[in-house]
Amino acid sequence: MAAFRQATGSQIFFSASSLNKENRIASLMPNSQKTCFDTIKVSLSISEPASSPSITIHGGSVKKSNEAALILIRHGESMWNEKNLFTGCVDVPLTRKGVEEAVEAGKRISNIPVDMIYTSALIRAQMTAMLAMTEHRRKKVPIILHNETEQAREWSQVLSEDTKKLCIPVITAWQLNERMYGELQGLNKQETADRYGNERVHEWRRSYSVPPPGGESLEMCAERAVAYFVEEIEPRLVSGKNVMIAAHGNSLRSIIMYLDKLTSQEVISLELSTGIPMLYIFKEGEFIRRGSPVGPTEAGVYAYTKRLAQYREKLDGMFQS
Numbered sequence: 001m002a003a004f005r006q007a008t009g010s011q012i013f014f015s016a017s018s019l020n021k022e023n024r025i026a027s028l029m030p031n032s033q034k035t036c037f038d039t040i041k042v043s044l045s046i047s048e049p050a051s052s053p054s055i056t057i058h059g060g061s062v063k064k065s066n067e068a069a070l071i072l073i074r075h076g077e078s079m080w081n082e083k084n085l086f087t088g089c090v091d092v093p094l095t096r097k098g099v100e101e102a103v104e105a106g107k108r109i110s111n112i113p114v115d116m117i118y119t120s121a122l123i124r125a126q127m128t129a130m131l132a133m134t135e136h137r138r139k140k141v142p143i144i145l146h147n148e149t150e151q152a153r154e155w156s157q158v159l160s161e162d163t164k165k166l167c168i169p170v171i172t173a174w175q176l177n178e179r180m181y182g183e184l185q186g187l188n189k190q191e192t193a194d195r196y197g198n199e200r201v202h203e204w205r206r207s208y209s210v211p212p213p214g215g216e217s218l219e220m221c222a223e224r225a226v227a228y229f230v231e232e233i234e235p236r237l238v239s240g241k242n243v244m245i246a247a248h249g250n251s252l253r254s255i256i257m258y259l260d261k262l263t264s265q266e267v268i269s270l271e272l273s274t275g276i277p278m279l280y281i282f283k284e285g286e287f288i289r290r291g292s293p294v295g296p297t298e299a300g301v302y303a304y305t306k307r308l309a310q311y312r313e314k315l316d317g318m319f320q321s
């Protein structure tokens with residue numbers, strides 16, 4: 001990770017070479033994509049239920065908590081996962097099993113607060129986020145924000161203030177897309193390993209700096225995914241917003257590498273299963289990995305932070321279930 005960033009205070013600076021790579025990555029994307037770090041204006045105001053652990057209001061000023069929940073979830077099984085094909089940035093949907101995995105994931109995080117959701121621009125991640133939220137006890141409605149044009153933003157506004165309070169903004173970002181697998185996209189993984197050798201294919205799939213032919217290395221994927229996380233998502237956590245990110249095996253591996261401060265050697269063995277939520281607590285500028293909630297009432301998750309326990313108690317009071 002240090003290879004492409006020097007952290008000074010809370011600022012992260014990219015070396016010139018990685019900026020060149022970033023521009024190349026940006027050029028790989030459809031020309032409708034603008035610069036790397038478009039700042040999405042969240043057009044929904046997000047109300048905090050009184051018990052919310054993220055923000056409390058004292059006499060008009062907002063006292064921000066220094067703690068927030070971050071949930072990461074790799075999409076459920078996709079139709080090309082099922083066929084064992086390299087997928088990358090090809091936009092394929094979930095299988096029925098993937099739909100069930102997403103719903104199950106939702107059950108596991110159903111008592112954890114979610115104020116904002118980020119997904120990639122790919123349907124398998126968006127389906128996973130929306131299906132998971134059908135199981136959330138707070139019953140807020142996730143709404144995908146459309147900012148692609150001024151008209152899209154205006155026409156998709158929620159104009160009722162009351163309704164807005166029961167919505168969760170969903171921001172889609174191509175920067176969170178799966179790594180682009182280049183010439184491997186659509187090829188069968190086993191046949192590719194048979195052709196090029198297991199070791200070489202494993203290096204393309206799991207190493208930090210070796211890209212697949214015509215595709216992105218994990219390092220190149222990190223330069224957009226981690227940059228987006230730092231520029232757009234981390235400030236939300238700092239402000240006390242609880243965030244869920246639904247994305248992909250490798251874009252999430254690059255983000256976890258940043259969160260857990262993994263070396264380029266350690267990240268090789270990092271594997272993410274489809275549809276398994278992972279919980280982090282963001283506290284005083286640090287990310288603490290809490291593992292994967294096994295069930296909606298797992299003591300281990302709630303015992304760890306008072307705010308999550310209080311939020312769950314509030315939901316118990318609100319819904320008596």
Ligand SMILES: O=C(O)[C@H](O)COP(=O)(O)O
Binds near residue numbers: 089
């Ligand atoms: O893009 C794909 O094929 C999968 O989502 C991830 O593939 P990988 O596990 O081979 O990196």
